[in-house]
Structures are given as C-alpha cells and as structure tokens.
Amino acid sequence: MTTKNVELRVFGMTCDDCARTVAQGLRSRKGVEEAVVDVRTGTAEVTIEDSAVTPEDLLRVPIFGERSHYKALVKRAG
Amino acid sequence: MVSRQFDLVILGWGAAAFSAAIKASELTSGGATIAMIGKGPIGGTCVNVGCVPSKYLLEASHLAFNPRHPRMPGVGAVGPKVDFGKVMDGLRAYVDHARSAKYEEVIRNYPNVTLIEGLGSFLDERTVKVEGPSGGEVSGSQVIIATGSAPTVPKIDGLKEAGYLTSDTLWNLNELPHRVAIIGGGAIGLEMGQALLHFGAEVTVVEALDSLLPQGEPEIGEALKKRLEGEGMRIHLRARVSSAGKSRDGKYVEVITHAGRHRFTVDEIIVSTGRRPNTGTLNLEVAHVKTDERGLIITDRAMRTSSPGIYAAGDCVSKTLFLETLAAREGVVAVSNMFGQEAEIDHGSATWAVFTYPQVAGVGLTEKEFSRKNGSCSFRTLSLANLTKASLMGETDGLVKITVDPKDNKIVGMHIFSPSATDIIIEGAYAVRHGYTVEDIIATSHVFPSLSEGVKLAAQSFIRDVSKMSCCVE
Numbered sequence: 001m002t003t004k005n006v007e008l009r010v011f012g013m014t015c016d017d018c019a020r021t022v023a024q025g026l027r028s029r030k031g032v033e034e035a036v037v038d039v040r041t042g043t044a045e046v047t048i049e050d051s052a053v054t055p056e057d058l059l060r061v062p063i064f065g066e067r068s069h070y071k072a073l074v075k076r077a078g
Numbered sequence: 079m080v081s082r083q084f085d086l087v088i089l090g091w092g093a094a095a096f097s098a099a100i101k102a103s104e105l106t107s108g109g110a111t112i113a114m115i116g117k118g119p120i121g122g123t124c125v126n127v128g129c130v131p132s133k134y135l136l137e138a139s140h141l142a143f144n145p146r147h148p149r150m151p152g153v154g155a156v157g158p159k160v161d162f163g164k165v166m167d168g169l170r171a172y173v174d175h176a177r178s179a180k181y182e183e184v185i186r187n188y189p190n191v192t193l194i195e196g197l198g199s200f201l202d203e204r205t206v207k208v209e210g211p212s213g214g215e216v217s218g219s220q221v222i223i224a225t226g227s228a229p230t231v232p233k234i235d236g237l238k239e240a241g242y243l244t245s246d247t248l249w250n251l252n253e254l255p256h257r258v259a260i261i262g263g264g265a266i267g268l269e270m271g272q273a274l275l276h277f278g279a280e281v282t283v284v285e286a287l288d289s290l291l292p293q294g295e296p297e298i299g300e301a302l303k304k305r306l307e308g309e310g311m312r313i314h315l316r317a318r319v320s321s322a323g324k325s326r327d328g329k330y331v332e333v334i335t336h337a338g339r340h341r342f343t344v345d346e347i348i349v350s351t352g353r354r355p356n357t358g359t360l361n362l363e364v365a366h367v368k369t370d371e372r373g374l375i376i377t378d379r380a381m382r383t384s385s386p387g388i389y390a391a392g393d394c395v396s397k398t399l400f401l402e403t404l405a406a407r408e409g410v411v412a413v414s415n416m417f418g419q420e421a422e423i424d425h426g427s428a429t430w431a432v433f434t435y436p437q438v439a440g441v442g443l444t445e446k447e448f449s450r451k452n453g454s455c456s457f458r459t460l461s462l463a464n465l466t467k468a469s470l471m472g473e474t475d476g477l478v479k480i481t482v483d484p485k486d487n488k489i490v491g492m493h494i495f496s497p498s499a500t501d502i503i504i505e506g507a508y509a510v511r512h513g514y515t516v517e518d519i520i521a522t523s524h525v526f527p528s529l530s531e532g533v534k535l536a537a538q539s540f541i542r543d544v545s546k547m548s549c550c551v552e
C-alpha cells in the first residue's frame with residue numbers, strides 16, 4: 001500500500017472547532033489515513049492511500065459540499 | 079527570485095478571467111487569494127474592442143438608417159442629422175463607462191484579488207513570470223489560462239503599406255470612411271460593414287467562402303446576403319484579395335473572383351478574417367498544456383487542460399463558438415471543478431448571434447449537422463411573410479428554421495433571421511437544453527401579434543401548412 005501526502009487549502013474555518021470538523025470530515029473518506037487541519041494557515045495535511053482516493057476526491061467529501069461553509073482546493077498533490 | 083504565492087493565478091483579465099475570479103471569491107467568501115495578470119485595458123476584448131463598441135455602433139447606425147427607409151405606407155422618409163465624430167465620441171465614452179462600472183469598480187469590491195499588469199508566461203506548472211511594470215514571479219496552487227484571442231491579418235501584398243483597421247482599432251475612427259473594403263465576411267465583418275453602410279458608406283465585402291455565415295443555416299446566409307445587397311452592400315463570395323496599396327485618391331484593393339481580377343478604390347480597408355488565440359508566448363510546453371493545431375488549448379468539459387491543476391477558459395480554448403457568454407460560463411465551470419463541484423460546459427445549447435439588422439441568432443444543430451450525425455432529420459422553415467407582426471412591420475425578409483429529431487420530435491436546433499432574433503432565440507435555447515418538442519412550443523402561450531410568435535408558427539408548420547392557416551388556429 002502506497003501513501004501520499006496531499007496539502008489542501010481550506011476556506012471558511014474560523015476556530016479550532018471548524019478545524020476539528022473539517023479533519024473529521026476528511027477522515028470519514030475511505031482511503032484517508034490521517035488529516036491534520038490548521039485553522040491559522042487554513043490548510044489540511046492529508047495522508048491518503050494512493051489506490052483508494054485521489055487528491056481531487058478529497059474536495060468532494062460532504063464537508064466541502066455545495067451547501068457547506070467550508071471549501072477547499074488542492075495546494076500540493078504530493 | 080522569490081515568487082508571490084496565491085491560491086489561484088489567472089492569466090488574463092477579460093470576461094473569462096473576471097467570472098472565474100468572482101466565482102472563486104464567492105465560493106470562499108473572499109478567502110481565496112487571487113492574482114489576475116493582464117495586459118491592455120482591463121475587461122479584455124468584449125467591453126473594450128468587442129461586443130460593447132460593436133453593438134453601440136450598430137444601434138447608432140440603425141437609428142440613422144431606418145428613418146430614411148420607412149417600411150409602412152404613409153410614413154415618410156426623414157434623414158436624421160448624423161455627426162459621425164460625435165457618435166464615435168459617444169461610443170468611446172460608453173466603453174469607458176462600461177469598463178469602469180462593470181470591471182474596474184466591480185473588482186475593487188474584491189480585496190482578495192490582486193491585479194498584476196504585464197504579460198505572463200509559464201516557468202513551470204505553477205509559476206508564471208510577468209513581464210510588466212511590477213514584473214516578478216507569481217505562483218498559484220491552481221492556475222487558469224484565460225488569455226483570449228487577437229485579430230489575424232492575412233499576408234496580402236501591399237496591405238501593410240496601404241494601412242488597414244481591425245476590430246481592435248476601428249473604434250478610434252473620427253470620420254466616416256466613405257468607401258470601405260471589408261476583407262472577411264464573418265459575423266464581425268458583416269456587423270462592422272452594415273454599421274458603416276447604415277451611416278452612409280459604400281461597403282464592399284470580400285469573402286473567401288461560398289456563402290455568408292456558413293456555421294448557420296444556408297437559407298439564412300442567403301436571405302441575409304439578399305437583404306444586405308438590397309441595402310447597397312457589395313458582396314463578393316469565393317473571392318480573394320490578392321493585393322492592396324495606396325492610390326491617388328485613397329487605397330486600392332485587388333480582388334480575384336470567378337469573373338477574374340478587378341481593382342476598386344476605397345478610403346479604408348477593414349480586415350476581419352478571424353482571430354488567433356493568445357497562447358504563442360505562454361511557454362505552454364513547460365507547463366505540459368496541450369494545444370490543437372491552431373494553438374487553442376485543449377480542455378475537457380470541466381475546462382481541465384492536459385496538465386493537472388491548470389484550467390483554461392474563454393477564447394483561448396479549443397472549440398467552435400467564441401463568445402463572451404461562453405467565456406464567462408467556462409470561467410465558472412473551471413472554478414467549480416477546482417473546488418470539487420462537478421460542472422460541465424454545455425456548448426450544445428449555446429446561443430450565438432450576429433447583430434445585423436435584421437439579426438441572426440442560432441442554437442443547437444443545423445439541419446445538415448443533425449443529418450450528418452444521425453442519417454435523417456426533420457425540419458421546417460417559416461418565412462416571416464407568414465407572421466402577422468413581421469408582415470405588418472414590413473419586415474418579411476426573415477425566417478425561423480426549426481430542426482427536430484424525427485424519432486421523438488424533440489427540438490435539436492433553431493435558427494432565426496428576424497428583428498429581435500437575439501431575444502427570441504432564448505426559446506430555442508430552453509427547447510434544445512431541456513429537450514422540448516414542437517408540441518411543447520405549440521402548447522405554450524405566445525403573444526399575438528409578436529415576433530416571438532414566429533417560433534410557434536414554425537413549430538405549427540410541422541403539423542399543417544401555415545401559409546393557409548388562420549392566425550387564430552392553435
């Protein structure tokens with residue numbers, strides 16, 4: 001199993017609770033090994049299982065859905 | 079050199095760039111840092127040298143022309159006093175106003191967007207070098223290429239020495255050129271040609287193809303040609319300008335047609351032979367962005383290029399319709415996908431128009447395009463002579479053509495030549511996009527008498543002969 005580190009730029013976070021919510025949202029996606037979210041830098045460092053999830057798939061987790069307050073784009077795809 | 083880092087770098091500051099920047103700002107409540115790199119007046123082609131000045135000039139020209147050519151008995155011809163210099167001052171003032179109101183002031187509301195003046199080119203997939211007053215390097219987590227296009231000028235002997243105008247420079251005119259040659263009879267050439275004709279110029283159009291507006295229905299190209307010639311425009315089809323130069327009383331243009339070679343003298347030459355994408359100096363190879371043989375950037379329907387994280391939108395994209403409306407939509411589609419929201423561009427139901435008088439507008443497939451794809455099709459053409467509103471206006475030159483899929487009667491294309499065609503065509507856009515049938519159109523209320531009723535009559539002509547129909551039949 002190969003893993004990859006992806007950095008996301010996350011918008012819409014204002015407090016540590018937001019960061020926790022986003023991290024949980026990311027971890028709920030199959031293939032996400034770890035997600036560390038920093039509200040100050042507005043970034044998420046995500047470790048993904050290469051064969052199970054692509055960096056773009058991370059943008060489609062419900063936490064970044066159309067109605068959600070949080071939005072993300074890929075800053076570094078590994 | 080340290081490069082300035084942004085969430086999104088957009089090359090260009092025209093329609094596609096603006097809509098992308100605004101969409102990205104809205105999605106992130108102004109959180110995304112965006113660099114918009116551009117050269118020349120902000121807003122790009124549409125507001126400065128495209129849609130806005132051309133439509134202004136056409137409107138003014140029709141106001142000058144139509145009162146001189148009344149179409150109803152008992153209404154006499156009057157010639158409005160026209161000061162062409164003042165018209166052009168008004169045009170330039172309007173362009174300045176539109177640029178300021180729709181672009182400069184708008185972007186001030188987005189402090190997250192940084193405008194960087196200069197020409198950008200790729201250093202690698204995420205870094206752009208800017209040649210301009212502030213210069214430097216700019217990097218983006220994501221990049222959109224929206225550098226638009228510019229007029230092409232064919233290699234014609236003596237043309238450069240004779241001097242010519244294009245759609246980039248026409249708007250600087252202060253005096254009406256009395257004799258004008260237009261090289262290229264596409265939408266832009268015909269619009270500029272009719273505008274000058276309506277102000278009183280003698281206009282000759284030289285077109286290499288054998289019909290006008292070949293992207294549309296041939297009946298419309300033919301009817302438009304007849305109308306323009308009726309107004310005094312000279313149109314040479316299957317013709318080529320072989321040389322041009324200065325002459326004793328102006329400029330000469332030498333044309334080769336099937337009848338041979340002949341020369342005529344004009345005061346101004348306007349070149350409208352097409353546009354090429356502004357991609358040649360972008361250094362796309364280092365960014366691994368692929369183009370087609372015309373230099374247009376190849377994208378998928380999500381506006382992704384061949385290079386992950388780089389999108390393209392607007393006139394620099396490989397497609398067949400080059401319109402402000404599509405540029406803006408493509409900018410939105412690119413940004414939506416960048417944020418994981420699935421969106422696709424729908425070129426199939428894009429409306430296009432030529433703002434001559436009467437106007438031409440179309441959506442979807444022509445009869446020929448549908449037949450070529452599917453082997454058969456069904457279509458009807460309604461002459462405006464059968465439409466009460468058009469005939470009482472004396473505007474019977476036009477037509478409405480509807481093409482349907484014979485399998486289910488769903489409308490696949492609509493093409494209109496009529497006053498207000500650019501407004502009426504929206505009915506076709508809904509029909510093509512949502513798969514309405516001719517029965518849906520017939521069952522929908524249309525005002526009587528109106529030009530839009532032409533669409534309904536064209537639909538009815540699938541079930542009966544409308545030339546023998548009472549106007550009260552539903």
Ligand SMILES: Cc1cc2nc3c(=O)[nH]c(=O)nc-3n(C[C@H](O)[C@H](O)[C@H](O)COP(=O)(O)OP(=O)(O)OC[C@H]3O[C@@H](n4cnc5c(N)ncnc54)[C@H](O)[C@@H]3O)c2cc1C
Nearest residue numbers: 090092093094122123124128129198225226392393401402
């Ligand atoms: C005469 C005329 C009439 C038209 N009428 C209509 C109409 O009625 N309706 C309609 O829908 N469409 C019309 N169009 C088409 C419409 O104007 C274009 O489709 C639209 O403006 C394209 O927008 P864009 O953002 O792709 O490109 P543009 O608006 O051309 O913007 C591109 C920008 O990128 C800049 N640029 C170029 N290279 C670089 C670089 N290397 N780095 C940074 N910046 C760069 C350019 O200077 C420009 O500012 C008309 C066009 C013309 C010429």
